[in-house]
Amino acid sequence: MSSSADLEHRWSYRRARVTREFGQQFGGVPSVWVRAPGRVDLMGSHTDYNLGCVLTVAIDRDTWIAATPRADGCARVFSSNLQQLARFEVATAAAGERNWDRYVRGVVAVLEREGFRSPGFDAVVHGTLPLASGLSSSASLTVATGKLVEELGGHEIDPLRLARLCQRAENEVVGVPCGVLDPCSSILGRAGHAMLLDCRNLECDHRHVSEELTVVVADTRVARELATSKYGERRAECEEGVRQLSRPLPGVTSLRDVDRDRFERHRSQLPPHIARRCSFVIEEHGRVRPMAEALERGDRKRIRELCEHSFAGARDEYEICVPAMEAMFAALSETPGGVGARQAGAGFGGCLVAIVERGAVDAFMRDASRRFAAAWGQEGSLFEVQIAQGAGRVEERS
Numbered sequence: 001m002s003s004s005a006d007l008e009h010r011w012s013y014r015r016a017r018v019t020r021e022f023g024q025q026f027g028g029v030p031s032v033w034v035r036a037p038g039r040v041d042l043m044g045s046h047t048d049y050n051l052g053c054v055l056t057v058a059i060d061r062d063t064w065i066a067a068t069p070r071a072d073g074c075a076r077v078f079s080s081n082l083q084q085l086a087r088f089e090v091a092t093a094a095a096g097e098r099n100w101d102r103y104v105r106g107v108v109a110v111l112e113r114e115g116f117r118s119p120g121f122d123a124v125v126h127g128t129l130p131l132a133s134g135l136s137s138s139a140s141l142t143v144a145t146g147k148l149v150e151e152l153g154g155h156e157i158d159p160l161r162l163a164r165l166c167q168r169a170e171n172e173v174v175g176v177p178c179g180v181l182d183p184c185s186s187i188l189g190r191a192g193h194a195m196l197l198d199c200r201n202l203e204c205d206h207r208h209v210s211e212e213l214t215v216v217v218a219d220t221r222v223a224r225e226l227a228t229s230k231y232g233e234r235r236a237e238c239e240e241g242v243r244q245l246s247r248p249l250p251g252v253t254s255l256r257d258v259d260r261d262r263f264e265r266h267r268s269q270l271p272p273h274i275a276r277r278c279s280f281v282i283e284e285h286g287r288v289r290p291m292a293e294a295l296e297r298g299d300r301k302r303i304r305e306l307c308e309h310s311f312a313g314a315r316d317e318y319e320i321c322v323p324a325m326e327a328m329f330a331a332l333s334e335t336p337g338g339v340g341a342r343q344a345g346a347g348f349g350g351c352l353v354a355i356v357e358r359g360a361v362d363a364f365m366r367d368a369s370r371r372f373a374a375a376w377g378q379e380g381s382l383f384e385v386q387i388a389q390g391a392g393r394v395e396e397r398s
């Protein structure tokens with residue numbers, strides 16, 4: 001991590017920076033401070049909208065919002081990352097241009113509709129997540145906004161309800177067809193634990209991760225340009241698979257309902273590309289629980305095997321890997337200290353995630369960065385993340 005990025009992460013530096021920007025934009029000092037983390041999935045790509053399981057962690061890169069209430073129903077929000085100021089009326093928050101502030105407006109509007117009213121506010125948003133790289137900066141912004149409305153309005157919103165409402169804001173007001181996984185991870189995270197989340201009923205099982213292992217995020221820095229359109233295409237292909245499988249298998253309403261054996265008996269009736277998509281999702285769902293168990297036990301061999309199968313399936317069956325992801329996968333897999341590596345988020349560029357020996361992590365990041373840059377011709381960005389607590393107030397630190 002470069003020294004300036006390192007500084008951004010230092011709590012006191014960050015607090016001072018946000019306070020200064022708040023003073024410059026609005027005058028005075030903020031009275032309410034909330035934070036919401038990003039997330040990375042350790043297993044379970046594209047299983048969420050197929051109502052399967054996913055293994056996810058909240059990370060210590062997050063979005064902070066520092067704010068004061070206003071009495072006039074007006075909201076002014078400054079993004080420290082983009083150096084842009086947005087304004088809107090709380091009463092008409094859903095209207096307006098399709099800019100970054102739609103994430104904030106969306107949550108305010110959706111919560112307002114549900115009876116969680118908010119006063120106006122002045123706010124500074126500051127995030128330490130790379131934007132649009134698959135670590136869910138968008139959900140960390142929506143969830144932080146939800147926490148802000150809770151604080152300003154004096155509400156207590158059930159965590160799962162808040163997750164659904166943040167998802168709705170992103171779906172309906174921003175117009176991105178994201179799943180519930182991202183806001184759930186940001187809200188439910190527990191330090192040192194992975195969340196085994198069942199996307200059918202949102203049951204969350206917190207599983208300890210061996211302290212000998214740590215998590216490294218490897219950003220290819222290749223923009224996920226096709227991500228939104230291809231994401232929609234994959235969702236539609238899964239739905240088509242469900243439609244066709246439900247003919248011989250009545251009662252099947254999602255890929256979650258189809259186990260491996262039943263799928264193998266009927267896969268020949270599906271068009272080949274639909275069969276490949278379904279096969280990946282069914283296998284990937286089946287890898288989630290074993291991965292949670294292997295991480296808990298520190299079972300390196302099993303972690304590596306599961307990660308390799310996950311990446312191979314993403315590349316060959318779900319077809320969400322671009323060449324930079326393959327180069328990064330090779331670099332992460334060949335570097336000593338690496339236990340396993342796979343795609344993170346939706347794919348089509350963005351980040352990979354590696355499980356790494358904690359004692360070897362600095363050398364691992366140096367070596368793997370070098371290998372990637374040599375093979376790909378451009379620098380990636382590798383950084384270790386700690387498994388963090390879910391969203392809440394920014395706590396005082398000395």
Ligand code: ADP
Pocket residue numbers: 063079080081082099100101103125126127130131132133134135136137138139141176345
């Ligand atoms: P991801 O969630 O993987 O980071 P998305 O494309 O879903 O990628 O969301 C990224 C978008 O979220 C950004 O382009 C921006 O509009 C918004 N966003 C997230 N964090 C911030 C921030 N700190 N300031 C302004 N906009 C932000």
Ligand code: MG
Pocket residue numbers: 136137138139178182
């Ligand atoms: Mg997002």
